[in-house]
Amino acid sequence: MRPVYVALIFVAAGLLLADGSLSAQHATAFDIEDGGRAFRNTCATCHGPDGDQIAGIDLGRGQFRRPFTDQELVGIIRNGIPNTPMPATNVSEAQAVKIVAYLRSVAAARRSGAATGDAARGKAIFDGKGECSTCHRVNGTGSRLGPDLSRVGQLRRTIELEQSLREPAAEVLPANRFYTVTVRDGTKVTGRLLNHDTFTVQLLDAKEQLRSFVKADLREHGFASTPMPSYQDRLNSQETADVVSYLVSLKGARP
Numbered sequence: 097m098r099p100v101y102v103a104l105i106f107v108a109a110g111l112l113l114a115d116g117s118l119s120a121q122h123a124t125a126f127d128i129e130d131g132g133r134a135f136r137n138t139c140a141t142c143h144g145p146d147g148d149q150i151a152g153i154d155l156g157r158g159q160f161r162r163p164f165t166d167q168e169l170v171g172i173i174r175n176g177i178p179n180t181p182m183p184a185t186n187v188s189e190a191q192a193v194k195i196v197a198y199l200r201s202v203a204a205a206r207r208s209g210a211a212t213g214d215a216a217r218g219k220a221i222f223d224g225k226g227e228c229s230t231c232h233r234v235n236g237t238g239s240r241l242g243p244d245l246s247r248v249g250q251l252r253r254t255i256e257l258e259q260s261l262r263e264p265a266a267e268v269l270p271a272n273r274f275y276t277v278t279v280r281d282g283t284k285v286t287g288r289l290l291n292h293d294t295f296t297v298q299l300l301d302a303k304e305q306l307r308s309f310v311k312a313d314l315r316e317h318g319f320a321s322t323p324m325p326s327y328q329d330r331l332n333s334q335e336t337a338d339v340v341s342y343l344v345s346l347k348g349a350r351p
């Protein structure tokens with residue numbers, strides 16, 4: 097975890113203590129992290145990775161239909177809300193306390209800033225100035241070189257999307273890794289690694305062609321860094337917020 101997040105979590109834990117709320121007494125950074133994991137596993141399917149997918153409820157910003165105490169939230173998590181689609185879950189009391197600590201901590205971090213973006217402007221940047229579609233595909237248009245982003249808003253949290261733009265190399269999913277091979281005559285080919293075994297390697301190259309190589313015929317081969325550039329200096333903070341809003345809106349086709 098990066099130090100800045102750790103710091104945020106401690107600040108958040110401090111705010112909880114000031115509230116005198118129940119989860120506060122024991123919430124450590126590890127509890128909060130654990131709560132985040134439980135949230136993604138148990139709650140995100142309905143509430144979304146940022147907790148704002150159900151109209152009128154924004155769990156990640158601490159926006160409820162009425163103010164709940166931590167104890168009431170623990171009760172809702174464990175028992176559900178009768179006569180509504182909010183189900184009882186089988187998480188333990190201790191786990192529910194950690195989920196609440198996590199929700200309070202993200203809400204506190206959110207209050208501390210970040211420009212709000214405009215998804216329509218973000219889409220214009222994605223297809224235009226940002227040149228994102230030269231590598232990424234959304235709902236059937238764009239390139240296959242980078243991962244398909246049609247559902248990225250369903251899969252990733254806002255904070256992770258921001259990080260992908262600022263520091264693309266910081267966290268690369270195994271399925272998205274790049275690989276470079278050097279053939280006998282010295283030509284290098286870099287592409288998304290589709291598959292490799294003891295003897296062969298298959299890549300999707302920059303022209304989106306499937307390329308297969310026999311390792312014994314190669315001069316060199318190995319993992320390459322991501323071709324995605326950092327947008328830290330290419331987009332200002334408003335533009336970044338706009339692009340992130342657009343990414344957050346990409347939830348794939350509704351079933």
Ligand code: HEC
Pocket residue numbers: 135138139140141142143150152153155159160161162169172173177180181182183185187195
């Ligand atoms: C099967 C889908 C589903 C799952 C899983 C689910 N929820 Fe809900 N949740 C809902 C729905 C729908 C509502 C709105 C209920 C209503 O109409 O009042 C809701 C309401 C809530 C509320 C009340 C918000 C308010 O302002 O009234 C909280 C808090 C909440 N959920 C937290 C959670 C947490 C935390 C988890 C994971 C432990 C979770 N939910 C899992 C569907 C779900």
Ligand code: HEC
Pocket residue numbers: 222226227228229230231232241242243248252257260261264265267268269272273322323324325327339343
């Ligand atoms: C030169 C090609 C290239 C360009 C241009 C590019 N990307 Fe990427 N992007 C990639 C590749 C390759 C990956 C996968 C490796 C990684 O995570 O860095 C990636 C990863 C990502 C991820 C993480 C996906 C995940 O599932 O975790 C996001 C989000 C993303 N890009 C958004 C964007 C946006 C938005 C833009 C434009 C502002 C952009 N990219 C421009 C190639 C590119």
